[in-house]
Amino acid sequence: MLKVENITKFYQKGSTKITAINDLSLTLNKGEFIAIKGESGSGKTSLLHTIGGLLRPDEGTILINKHDVYSLNKNERAAFRAEQIGFVFQQFHLIPYLTVSENIAAPLIAKKLKIGSRVDELIEKFGLSERKNHLPKELSAGEKQRTALARALLFNPQILLADEVTGNLDPGNSELVLDSLREFSDNGGIVILVTHDESAASKADKTMTISNGILS
Amino acid sequence: MNTFKLVNREIFRRKVNYLIGFAIVAITTAIVIGTLSLLKIHDLQTAQILAQKEAELNERVLVLQDDYRKISLELGFNLLIIPEGQNLGNFYADDFASKYMDESVTDKLVSSRTLTIQHLLPSLTQKIVWPEQKQSIILIGTKGEVPYLYRNPKKPMLQPVPDGGMVLGYELHRILNLKEGSKVKLLGREFTITKCNERRGSKDDATVWIPLKDAQELLNKEGKINAILALKCHCASGTLTNIIQSVKELIPNVQVLQKNKEVAIRAKARDRAKREAKEALKAEELSRTELKNEQLRFAKVLIPLVIITGAFMICLTFIANVKSRQDEIGILRTIGTKQHTILIMFLMKSILIAIPAAVTGYLIGIFTSTISVENFELSELFGTFALIITICLAGLISTAASWLPALYASLQDPAKIIQD
Known part of the structure; x- marks a missing residue:
C-alpha cells in the first residue's frame, strides 16, 4: 500500500518560493492504477519523484507498505527504490552504450537479486527478441520505451511510476505500453501514470488532476 | 550486469x-x-x-712497474760483501758478521777494470757493552765512502765520521742525555759527539758510529772489516750473476749478498703507479x-x-x-x-x-x-x-x-x- 500524507514541496527560484506540492495526501492500494493529469509546472513530476524516493518533501511522509521512505538514509532508500519502485519516463533514459538486454538487466548493478531468466522473459514479453543485442540508438521510440518498461519491471516492483510514457510513441506502441501498465496493475501492482493524454488516462482506474500542487 | x-x-x-x-x-x-x-x-x-678505466690503469701500472724495474736495473745492483765462512743464519740474526776480512779488499774493488761500483762503504760492526755508560750498543766503525778519485767522483752517500768524532743513535743520546759537542769516552778513548741522529725506528737508534780506524783499534781488529756495502754496481754484461761473479773473481774469500734497495725502489714505483x-x-x-x-x-x-x-x-x-x-x-x-x-x-x-x-x-x-x-x-x-x-x-x-x-x-x- 502507498500512503502519501500531507506532503508539501517548495522550490526556491531566486527570491521567489514556489510551492510544487501543497499539503497533498493520497492513498493507493495494491492493484490500483491512477492517472494524474495536470498542466506543465503543476507539480506532477515533483509528486512522482517524491513518491519515488528521489525528492525529499519539505513536509509530510510517504509510506510504502508502512515504511516511511524518507526515514531511510540515502543508501537504504536507493536499495528500497531498486527493489520496490519502477520508473518509466517519456525520454526513456536508456544507457546509450548498453544493448537492450543489458539495459533491462541494469538494475542488477544497484541490487544483486536472483532473477533467473527474467531478462529473457521480459525481452520475449515486450517483443524485443530481435533487438536484444542492439544499442538504444538503433531502436525505434516504441522499442526504447518497451525496453525502459522491461527494465522497470525487472524486480517485480510494488509501484510503477510512469511519467508521460506515451508522449513520444505512436498509437500502436502507446497501446502496448499502456496495456503493460494495466497488466502490472491487474497483477497487484500500483501504477501512477502522469500524462496529458486523455486516452492514456482512460486506461487508469481513476484519473486525478493536479493544479498548483493540489490534487483533486 | x-x-x-x-x-x-x-x-x-x-x-x-x-x-x-x-x-x-x-x-x-x-x-x-x-x-x-x-x-x-x-x-x-x-x-x-670506471671498470674499463681501472683495467686500463692496471695495465698502465704493469707497464710503469716494468719501466721502473728496467730503470732500477740501469741504476745498478746494491751488494753486501761479507767474509767467507760467515754463518748466514747468525749474520741475519745479528745483522753483522762475526768473521772478518782484510780492509785491503776494498782497494781491489776500487781498482777493478771490469766492475764499476759507484759507492763503497767498508765497515767494522760489533755488538758491545759501552763500559763507561753501561749500555749495550752496536758499534760501527766506518770509513764512509771510498773515493774514486781517479774515476768518476761522486758525492759521498754517507758522511764519514770525522777523526775523533762520534755519531749517536737516537735512543742512545736520549737515554744517556748526550748532546752534540759533548765529549765522551768509549773503551777508554775520548770522542767528540759530532751528530745526534733523529729517531729512525730501527737498530740505528742503538748504534754508535766512529771512524773505522778507531773501531779497529778499540776492538783489536787492526786492518780488519766485517762488511762492505757496494752500491750501484755495474759490469759489462749487466746481470746480477755476472756482477757477483766479477766481485768473487776480484776478492775470492768473500760472500756477496744482494741488498734490498732495488726491491724498495720497485715497491715505491708500484705504490706510486697505483696511487x-x-x-x-x-x-x-x-x-x-x-x-x-x-x-x-x-x-x-x-x-x-x-x-x-x-x-x-x-x-x-x-x-x-x-x-x-x-x-x-x-x-x-x-x-x-x-x-x-x-x-x-x-x-x-x-x-x-x-x-x-x-x-x-x-x-x-x-x-x-x-x-x-x-x-x-x-x-x-x-x-x-x-x-x-x-x-x-x-x-x-x-x-x-x-x-x-x-x-x-x-x-x-x-x-x-x-x-x-
Whole structure:
C-alpha cells in the first residue's frame, strides 16, 4: 500500500518560493492504477519523484507498505527504490552504450537479486527478441520505451511510476505500453501514470488532476 | 550486469574518451620512466667506464712497474760483501758478521777494470757493552765512502765520521742525555759527539758510529772489516750473476749478498703507479657524479611537473566524462544505484586506463631512453618489480586525479537530472 500524507514541496527560484506540492495526501492500494493529469509546472513530476524516493518533501511522509521512505538514509532508500519502485519516463533514459538486454538487466548493478531468466522473459514479453543485442540508438521510440518498461519491471516492483510514457510513441506502441501498465496493475501492482493524454488516462482506474500542487 | 561489466561496456563503446586518458597516462609514464632510465643508464655507464678505466690503469701500472724495474736495473745492483765462512743464519740474526776480512779488499774493488761500483762503504760492526755508560750498543766503525778519485767522483752517500768524532743513535743520546759537542769516552778513548741522529725506528737508534780506524783499534781488529756495502754496481754484461761473479773473481774469500734497495725502489714505483691510478679513477668518478647530480636536479623538477600535468589532464578528462554521462548517472541513481557504486564506477575506469597505459608507458620510456645509447640491452633496464611499482603508482595517481570528478558524479541529484 502507498500512503502519501500531507506532503508539501517548495522550490526556491531566486527570491521567489514556489510551492510544487501543497499539503497533498493520497492513498493507493495494491492493484490500483491512477492517472494524474495536470498542466506543465503543476507539480506532477515533483509528486512522482517524491513518491519515488528521489525528492525529499519539505513536509509530510510517504509510506510504502508502512515504511516511511524518507526515514531511510540515502543508501537504504536507493536499495528500497531498486527493489520496490519502477520508473518509466517519456525520454526513456536508456544507457546509450548498453544493448537492450543489458539495459533491462541494469538494475542488477544497484541490487544483486536472483532473477533467473527474467531478462529473457521480459525481452520475449515486450517483443524485443530481435533487438536484444542492439544499442538504444538503433531502436525505434516504441522499442526504447518497451525496453525502459522491461527494465522497470525487472524486480517485480510494488509501484510503477510512469511519467508521460506515451508522449513520444505512436498509437500502436502507446497501446502496448499502456496495456503493460494495466497488466502490472491487474497483477497487484500500483501504477501512477502522469500524462496529458486523455486516452492514456482512460486506461487508469481513476484519473486525478493536479493544479498548483493540489490534487483533486 | 555488474559495475565492472558496465565500465567495460562504456570503455568499449566510447573509445575516444578512453584513448585520451590512456594517452595521457602512457605519455606521463613514458616521460617519467624515460628520465629515470636515463639516470640508470648513466649509472651503468659510469660503472662500465670506471671498470674499463681501472683495467686500463692496471695495465698502465704493469707497464710503469716494468719501466721502473728496467730503470732500477740501469741504476745498478746494491751488494753486501761479507767474509767467507760467515754463518748466514747468525749474520741475519745479528745483522753483522762475526768473521772478518782484510780492509785491503776494498782497494781491489776500487781498482777493478771490469766492475764499476759507484759507492763503497767498508765497515767494522760489533755488538758491545759501552763500559763507561753501561749500555749495550752496536758499534760501527766506518770509513764512509771510498773515493774514486781517479774515476768518476761522486758525492759521498754517507758522511764519514770525522777523526775523533762520534755519531749517536737516537735512543742512545736520549737515554744517556748526550748532546752534540759533548765529549765522551768509549773503551777508554775520548770522542767528540759530532751528530745526534733523529729517531729512525730501527737498530740505528742503538748504534754508535766512529771512524773505522778507531773501531779497529778499540776492538783489536787492526786492518780488519766485517762488511762492505757496494752500491750501484755495474759490469759489462749487466746481470746480477755476472756482477757477483766479477766481485768473487776480484776478492775470492768473500760472500756477496744482494741488498734490498732495488726491491724498495720497485715497491715505491708500484705504490706510486697505483696511487696515480686511483687518483685518476677518483677524478673520473667525481666528474661522473657531478654529471649525475646535474641530471638528478633536472629530473627532480621534470618528474613532479610531468606527473602533476598528467594528473591534471586526467582530472579534466574525467570531468568531461562525468558531464557527458549526466543522464546515465541520473538513471542509474533513479533505479537504485548507490552513490558509492557511481564513485567506484569512475574510479574503476581510471584504474582500467592506468594499468595498460602504465605498462605501455613503461615500455616506451625504457625503449626511447636506450635509442641514443650504444651497447645497451633493454633487458638491463627492464625490471618486473619496477614495472609493478609503475603500475601501482600510475593507478594510484590516476585514481587520485579522477577522485573529485567521480565524487562529483556520485553526488548528483537524480531527480534534478531526470527532470532536466
